[in-house]
Amino acid sequence: MEQYFVKKVIDQSKFVIDDLESYKHIVKVLRHKVGDTIYLVDSTQTLFVAKISEIDNDASNLTVVVDKDERTTTEMPLGVTIACSLSKKDKVEWITQKATELGAKKIIFFDSKYSIMHWKKNVVEKKLMRLQEIAKNAAQQSKRRLIPDVIYLDKLDKLIEEKEATNLVAYEESAKQGEISQLAQAIQEEPTSIMCTFGPEGGFAFDEVEFLNQNGFLSVGLGPRIMRAETAPMYFLSVLSYKYELTVK
Amino acid sequence: MEQYFVKKVIDQSKFVIDDLESYKHIVKVLRHKVGDTIYLVDSTQTLFVAKISEIDNDASNLTVVVDKDERTTTEMPLGVTIACSLSKKDKVEWITQKATELGAKKIIFFDSKYSIMHWKKNVVEKKLMRLQEIAKNAAQQSKRRLIPDVIYLDKLDKLIEEKEATNLVAYEESAKQGEISQLAQAIQEEPTSIMCTFGPEGGFAFDEVEFLNQNGFLSVGLGPRIMRAETAPMYFLSVLSYKYELTVK
Numbered sequence: 001m002e003q004y005f006v007k008k009v010i011d012q013s014k015f016v017i018d019d020l021e022s023y024k025h026i027v028k029v030l031r032h033k034v035g036d037t038i039y040l041v042d043s044t045q046t047l048f049v050a051k052i053s054e055i056d057n058d059a060s061n062l063t064v065v066v067d068k069d070e071r072t073t074t075e076m077p078l079g080v081t082i083a084c085s086l087s088k089k090d091k092v093e094w095i096t097q098k099a100t101e102l103g104a105k106k107i108i109f110f111d112s113k114y115s116i117m118h119w120k121k122n123v124v125e126k127k128l129m130r131l132q133e134i135a136k137n138a139a140q141q142s143k144r145r146l147i148p149d150v151i152y153l154d155k156l157d158k159l160i161e162e163k164e165a166t167n168l169v170a171y172e173e174s175a176k177q178g179e180i181s182q183l184a185q186a187i188q189e190e191p192t193s194i195m196c197t198f199g200p201e202g203g204f205a206f207d208e209v210e211f212l213n214q215n216g217f218l219s220v221g222l223g224p225r226i227m228r229a230e231t232a233p234m235y236f237l238s239v240l241s242y243k244y245e246l247t248v249k
Numbered sequence: 250m251e252q253y254f255v256k257k258v259i260d261q262s263k264f265v266i267d268d269l270e271s272y273k274h275i276v277k278v279l280r281h282k283v284g285d286t287i288y289l290v291d292s293t294q295t296l297f298v299a300k301i302s303e304i305d306n307d308a309s310n311l312t313v314v315v316d317k318d319e320r321t322t323t324e325m326p327l328g329v330t331i332a333c334s335l336s337k338k339d340k341v342e343w344i345t346q347k348a349t350e351l352g353a354k355k356i357i358f359f360d361s362k363y364s365i366m367h368w369k370k371n372v373v374e375k376k377l378m379r380l381q382e383i384a385k386n387a388a389q390q391s392k393r394r395l396i397p398d399v400i401y402l403d404k405l406d407k408l409i410e411e412k413e414a415t416n417l418v419a420y421e422e423s424a425k426q427g428e429i430s431q432l433a434q435a436i437q438e439e440p441t442s443i444m445c446t447f448g449p450e451g452g453f454a455f456d457e458v459e460f461l462n463q464n465g466f467l468s469v470g471l472g473p474r475i476m477r478a479e480t481a482p483m484y485f486l487s488v489l490s491y492k493y494e495l496t497v498k
Contacts, residue, residue, distance in 0.1 A: 072473065073473070098480055101474060101475075101476050101477060101480050102480065102484065103472070103474055141477075142474040142475045142476065142477075143473075143474060144474060180494060180495050181496055181497055181498040183491075184497045185497050185498060221495075222490075223352070223490045223491075223494045223495060224322070224392075224494060225352055225393060225490075226390065226391045227350050227351070227391060228390075228391075231347055231483075234347075234484075234487065235351065235483075235487040235490070238484040238488055239487055239495075241471075241472045241474075242432075242433070242472075242484075242487075242488040242491060242492075243491075245472045246429050246430065246432055246433045246470075246471075247429055247430055247433055248430055248433045248434050248437050249430040249434060
């Protein structure tokens with residue numbers, strides 16, 4: 001049963017879905033009929049089972065009778081941010097999709113010294129709209145309760161303003177030197193929120209890592225193998241899910 | 250410094266790289282000169298620093314002076330197999346690349362009831378050669394000591410013959426029912442080898458899961474979010490790396 005986000009608070013037993021995109025998907029693409037049920041998540045992250053009671057094709061909307069669904073949230077118990085150096089279009093889109101499936105709350109792309117791509121000022125808005133759309137679709141598909149925010153920083157320095165309770169930087173050199181305890185240690189402490197920063201394919205410049213370290217970002221190794229720039233954030237998010245969402249009986 | 254696999258045992262201080270592909274990459278693509286150093290991993294998974302002492306362009310080979318490198322292995326301490334239902338070409342290739350970066354020792358693709366793709370008998374060899382090549386390149390790039398085996402099974406039943414010490418099946422319905430302890434429990438027991446089986450986009454058929462369960466594959470949930478077919482194996486491999494390769498001081 002598929003899920004849609006609505007931008008309003010659902011506080012009555014009937015609700016009109018008048019968002020054109022959702023209407024089209026529900027009625028035209030999936031050809032749902034009166035009597036069919038779907039899931040809705042409202043702006044307070046509440047999940048509802050919604051039974052279609054009326055479809056108005058002239059007004060392009062549909063009315064549903066909603067019932068609160070009490071199942072446990074699919075959101076991680078802490079806010080997780082990943083900050084990735086800009087990469088090619090398909091990688092950036094791929095990171096956005098996968099990080100959403102894996103539970104990130106915020107996805108930051110930033111420009112750094114060795115970034116493969118640079119976004120010109122006039123394309124940023126359009127790029128972010130596209131990524132936000134990918135995040136929305138992935139969030140619906142993976143049954144999230146919220147759509148991650150996708151933001152862009154034109155300078156690495158601006159990461160400082162985005163700091164969370166715990167801040168990390170995945171540093172290849174740490175991994176090469178056999179650093180194997182910092183990540184485990186950091187997440188052991190159960191911070192309320194956490195961010196990890198990932199360099200471009202060519203790695204961070206030394207002074208960039210130094211800058212991040214000086215500003216409270218702890219260098220962490222992510223195991224002994226060298227991962228591609230887009231793989232490392234997936235590793236990080238999977239580990240957080242394991243640590244906070246799975247447990248030994 | 251890049252790494253190449255050689256199919257022989259390196260047991261002398263000089264070694265001739267006569268594999269055409271490696272020769273071309275080292276000499277023609279990266280334009281290495283006499284005096285440059287590269288890494289070699291031989292068929293016993295031993296790592297060597299290799300200094301180029303001679304390049305013979307007529308014979309298309311190069312001679313290196315080797316020195317054993319004592320750094321810790323980049324292989325997981327247990328053999329990890331992922332078995333994934335067949336999917337589209339780009340997904341299958343992507344899984345192979347990422348699973349290699351994340352440390353899998355064996356990658357199985359199998360045909361199942363709801364697989365999106367089916368491989369005809371006459372394409373299997375060519376497909377596997379291509380995937381094995383992707384695995385080799387990813388293994389070199391991520392500095393692995395071995396190239397994972399990529400194999401194909403035309404029936405789900407044949408997974409039984411591939412069983413490892415511990416065998417799991419990632420089952421969406423388990424996750425939906427809030428199953429959160431089986432994976433953690435299974436890897437807590439530190440098996441010598443482990444395999445996890447992943448269904449196609451449309452999920453396993455009920456009787457397929459039942460068959461796997463009856464044959465000793467334990468159903469496990471991988472957290473509360475619904476992951477795409479290609480994301481779940483990455484989650485599994487990342488978690489294993491975290492559990493076995495990282496540690497709290």
